[in-house]
Amino acid sequence: MTTQVEYGPHDALLMVDMQNDFCEGGALAVTGGNALVPGINVECTRALAAGALVVASRDWHPIDHVSFAHRGGPWPVHCVQDTHGAAFHPNLELPDTVIRVSKASAFDCDAYSAFDGTGLGGYLKERGIQRVIVCGLALDVCVRATLLEARREGFTTLLLSSLSAAVDPSAQGELHKEFAAADIEVIA
Secondary structure (H helix, E strand, C coil): CCCCCCCCCCEEEEEECCEHHHCCCCCCCCCCHHHHHHHHHHHHHHHHHCCCEEEEEEECECCCCCCEHHHCCCECCCCECCCCCCCECCCCCCCCCCEEEEECCCCCCCCCCCCCCCCHHHHHHHCCCCEEEEEEECHHHHHHHHHHHHHHCCCEEEEEEEEEECCCHHHHHHHHHHHHHCCEEEEC
């Protein structure tokens, strides 16, 4: 499935957390995660061909991360560094030119946005990026946080809705209202 976004050299496609643990069969699976991969691959190819920057974020937790339930956090153990669950989906096509960004890699600090503690905002600005196009998992958690932070960083921000999935699909309508209020464009 492709979108109507026309990419250029001042754009960045940001694929959020397309990891094994967030897809079906993973520790914190989002229904429909596996089905997003072919469309995201097409979008990645389109973006790169147009000279856009492509970034793939990932949760990259230490073994006893503060967000895990056994440490008092809200989540089961997931995306532990150097495990199968933390790996990008095996069918996700990530050419060597794709920038990989790891987040929430400290024991005592959680991060949902790909911009949180990663230096991504400054890096994109240094590269002349003006517009950030976001897709991935999960729409109501890390994709949401990334979209809102991209706007706070001053980027024109778009959501590729058809290439994102929520933990709670019924929340999508309210999320789209929140995004519209934050001046984030939602592309079907």
